[in-house]
Amino acid sequence: RDASVEAAPAAQAQAASKPHVVVLATGGTIAGAGASALNSASYTAAKVPVDKLLAGLPEVNEIARVTGEQTFQIASESFTNQELLGLGKRVAELLKQDDVHGIVVTHGTDTLEETGFFLNLVIPSDKPVVLVGSMRPGTAISADGALNLLNAVSVAASTDARGKGALIVMNDEIHTARDVAKLINIKTGAFVSQWGPLGMVVEGKNYWFRAPVKRHTTQSEFNIEQIDALPAVEVAYSYGNVAPTVVEALGASGVKAIVHAGTGNGSVPNRIVPKLTELSEKGTLVVRSSRVPGGFVLRNAEQPDDKYDWVVAHDLNPQKARILTAVALTKTQDTKELQRIFWEY
Numbered sequence: 352r353d354a355s356v357e358a359a360p361a362a363q364a365q366a367a368s369k370p371h372v373v374v375l376a377t378g379g380t381i382a383g384a385g386a387s388a389l390n391s392a393s394y395t396a397a398k399v400p401v402d403k404l405l406a407g408l409p410e411v412n413e414i415a416r417v418t419g420e421q422t423f424q425i426a427s428e429s430f431t432n433q434e435l436l437g438l439g440k441r442v443a444e445l446l447k448q449d450d451v452h453g454i455v456v457t458h459g460t461d462t463l464e465e466t467g468f469f470l471n472l473v474i475p476s477d478k479p480v481v482l483v484g485s486m487r488p489g490t491a492i493s494a495d496g497a498l499n500l501l502n503a504v505s506v507a508a509s510t511d512a513r514g515k516g517a518l519i520v521m522n523d524e525i526h527t528a529r530d531v532a533k534l535i536n537i538k539t540g541a542f543v544s545q546w547g548p549l550g551m552v553v554e555g556k557n558y559w560f561r562a563p564v565k566r567h568t569t570q571s572e573f574n575i576e577q578i579d580a581l582p583a584v585e586v587a588y589s590y591g592n593v594a595p596t597v598v599e600a601l602g603a604s605g606v607k608a609i610v611h612a613g614t615g616n617g618s619v620p621n622r623i624v625p626k627l628t629e630l631s632e633k634g635t636l637v638v639r640s641s642r643v644p645g646g647f648v649l650r651n652a653e654q655p656d657d658k659y660d661w662v663v664a665h666d667l668n669p670q671k672a673r674i675l676t677a678v679a680l681t682k683t684q685d686t687k688e689l690q691r692i693f694w695e696y
């Protein structure tokens with residue numbers, strides 16, 4: 352954190368009685384800048400500091416007392432486990448403070464769903480944690496970041512967003528970070544939850560339609576305060592004519608788990624099956640997921656998971672399965688337990 356900023360004095364006085372929302376800025380397009388107003392897709396991400404972002408959006412002070420911290424300034428594809436852990440610990444620390452009502456994390460959209468799911472699993476608080484990004488930089492015509500950020504602050508400042516786990520607010524929709532994925536690039540309606548959004552935020556009011564049923568935050572057995580490192584978990588993607596090279600190299604690198612991004616129902620090509628069974632016999636966990644963005648992977652359908660001692664990723668996409676695998680491995684190596692965790696979270 353290299354900056355801690357507050358709103359201008361007049362706005363501060365106005366906001367003093369309002370809920371305190373901390374904006375942790377990590378970079379991405381919401382902090383991006385392009386050469387001209389016509390550059391909606393060609394620009395540099397992670398440029399604008401949090402104090403400028405907030406100063407450009409004085410309307411947030413009508414909703415909350417907003418303070419900002421520059422946690423990182425990076426494009427989200429470059430997030431590592433180190434950033435995940437650092438961000439998670441800071442969120443947990445802030446939420447322990449009585450004067451903090453909720454957190455907004457501004458983030459690049461590329462791995463927003465991974466960070467959001469991670470926070471959903473490990474933050475031991477029922478206070479709102481809202482992640483937000485944008486698809487166009489603030490310098491572009493019809494930039495989407497300002498309204499997304501305003502909506503995110505509004506959700507984080509609300510009381511009815513409590514107890515719903517980490518949320519992702521984009522394009523007027525409120526999603527559970529568990530379900531949502533970036534399924535579309537370029538377009539502003541980039542984020543889709545296959546089971547539907549939880550609700551919408553319109554003019555500072557939340558309209559809820561459903562609530563998450565999977566375990567999260569305060570009902571989670573995982574707590575960021577007890578996690579100081581995440582094990583190496585990698586994803587191997589399959590397709591027609593896939594060579595075993597990647598799986599072999601991952602095995603040789605000593606990863607603790609491989610998430611297989613299979614075709615269709617999580618099917619595994621016949622050239623890959625013997626490589627994966629060999630690795631799982633030697634103690635590398637295999638998690639069977641699918642590259643198909645909808646539906647889910649059934650246990651013992653397509654492959655005999657019981658026989659191979661593999662785990663299925665349920666409806667989690669490969670990148671989210673990586674997050675849950677890494678978090679779960681901090682607690683157990685037992686494949687029955689790991690499968691239970693995949694059903695419950």
Ligand SMILES: NC(=O)CC[C@H](N)C(=O)O
Pocket residue numbers: 378379380381396425426427428458459460461462484485486487
């Ligand atoms: N729309 C975005 O935020 C993408 C920018 C960048 N690739 C990132 O994820 O940070």
